[in-house]
Amino acid sequence: MKNRAHLPRVAPEGQGISSQAVIAFLDAIRDKKLELHSFMLLRRGEVVSEGWWAPYRPEYPHMLFSLSKSFASTAIGFAAAEGLLSVEDSVIGFFPEEVPEAISENLAAMQVRHLLMMGTGHAADVTRSMQKNENWVQSFLAEPVDFVPGTHFAYNSAATYMLSAILHRITGQSLLAFLKPRLFTPLGLSEATWETCPRGIAIGGWGLNVTTEDIAKFGQLYLQRGEWAGKQILPAAWIDEATAYQIDNDDGRANDWTQGYGYQFWRCRHDAYRGDGAFGQFCIVMPEQEAVIAITSGVGDMQAVLDVVWAELLPALSAAEVTEPNEAIQAVLAERLASLRIDAPQVELSSPNEVQLEGRVFHLEPNELQLETIALRFSEQGAELLIGNKRIGDQNVQLGRGAWKESRIRIESVKRGAEQNAEGSFTWKNGNTLEIQLLFVETPFTYTLTLRPDGEVLELDFSANVAWEAGRILTIRGQAASR
Structure with missing residues (x-):
């Protein structure tokens, strides 16, 4: 445009x-x-x-x-x-x-x-x-x-x-x-x-x-x-x-x-x-x-x-x-x-836990975001985040390793589910905490998803840079599907 x-x-x-x-x-x-x-x-x-x-x-x-x-x-x-x-x-x-x-x-x-x-x-x-x-x-x-x-x-x-x-x-x-x-x-x-x-x-x-x-x-x-x-x-x-x-x-x-x-x-x-x-x-x-x-x-x-x-x-x-x-x-x-930028988070660009998460589908407990499943596929260059949501359709989000990667995705809370330009990245913290950032670049919003896998269980924290309820963190738990 x-x-x-x-x-x-x-x-x-x-x-x-x-x-x-x-x-x-x-x-x-x-x-x-x-x-x-x-x-x-x-x-x-x-x-x-x-x-x-x-x-x-x-x-x-x-x-x-x-x-x-x-x-x-x-x-x-x-x-x-x-x-x-x-x-x-x-x-x-x-x-x-x-x-x-x-x-x-x-x-x-x-x-x-x-x-x-x-x-x-x-x-x-x-x-x-x-x-x-x-x-x-x-x-x-x-x-x-x-x-x-x-x-x-x-x-x-x-x-x-x-x-x-x-x-x-x-x-x-x-x-x-x-x-x-x-x-x-x-x-x-x-x-x-x-x-x-x-x-x-x-x-x-x-x-x-x-x-x-x-x-x-x-x-x-x-x-x-x-x-x-x-x-x-x-x-x-x-x-x-x-x-x-x-x-x-x-x-x-x-x-x-x-x-x-x-x-x-x-x-x-x-x-x-x-x-x-x-x-x-x-x-x-x-x-x-x-x-x-x-x-x-x-x-x-x-x-x-x-x-x-x-x-x-x-x-x-x-x-x-x-x-x-x-x-x-x-x-x-x-x-x-020319150098103005918002840096992607860079702490640890990889972790042995990637093998444990690779391709596993976690079914999430009922939540206000209506997210139903979440999964990750890793590669040398980055990762693909797969989000299941029956209401607006499944989303595939590209993530860079400590760098931004572009996708077109939909989120219910943004412009009534319209497709959006988004930039995604991820980094690891302490080897076992995965932090994902999604910049919806047509909006004020940056969403942070913090994933803590523990065997068959996943704990996900969802937060935003700005929100009507400032500082709120939504915690969602998930259970791995059978392999």
Whole structure:
């Protein structure tokens, strides 16, 4: 999957930022042990620096999680510009057949703009309860609306889903179909996918998958206030409104999640704004510095990433003096960018226990991952991991010995079982513990499988680099099948 058109590239000094500042950014990311997968730094519409931590690649789409919300908001902006709806329209007016028998005053007062600003009036996120019913619209409208809409901020992915449902209702199109001629084609974005609800409506609040450069272009469109290649494709007034302070979200913490919220965009410190998604997917727009930063990652502490941006890149972008090129420093930066990588684990590359495991099938106890069997076949170059799962089919995963090896595999928890690019490796620890790592390179997730064989019994620990329950380890036991 490749972008149809690429942004122009230039050395950092070509747009007034020093290569040394980018090196400092990379140093800080390394020193703080933040797992970035890619970044692109744009200044005045040109890419001044970019990097992918191998085995992540520029052509791979990446799960955006809640960064999807900013794209959904943009679709509403196009619809409003074309007169298909107004942000003052009543939400229940779009779904007369889905409303509850008793319509509360607060529900009746809920408008499209309240969905956009996360000010629906719900006391908290209602997404999980909305998903209990196959008809998410009906479930959403049945939820109690505790506050007058517009007076209470509650981050609520269900609100974004309702924006998608409204667009689907008035146009008969999915978010992607609607955005393709208006956003994707003009900007030359790559092909994308967007997950859907049980009734086939795009989820809106998450589920979009695009490349890092697509994220960067999206941010550049907003920096240019809706203008692209000399044409105003989205009204500047909408850009200004969507990225402005629309509702207070200050909860007493002095961080980048308490600076106010726009229309599916977060206000930031330093007069910047951003779209972001779980585990470190960022589109940061810095109008005063004429800069955009796109980042994909697998981090638990998203504030730490923003702190590095503010500490290392913001001062360089804000500097008044012109930065003179330094060929030696530029060469150092080029070398650093070319050598970015996530290392495969390398402890012991082989073990006598491989003979005991070779070809043996272990039947696993019932588990939430729905893994049924596991087996390994070893070779000089690596190994093949065979996973049995009746629900989504058996998987054969290639593993390198202390190196990454590519496969196409499916996992239920990733993009609804869609086939994924994955990189696998293994190493031995203490001769009797096998550690397998699987990088799902279109997602933030790295899965670690730790296998401890003991005769006919296998104990397997499953963990992830990031998860909704941080640090959780799932232990599954297995029994060898008869030879």
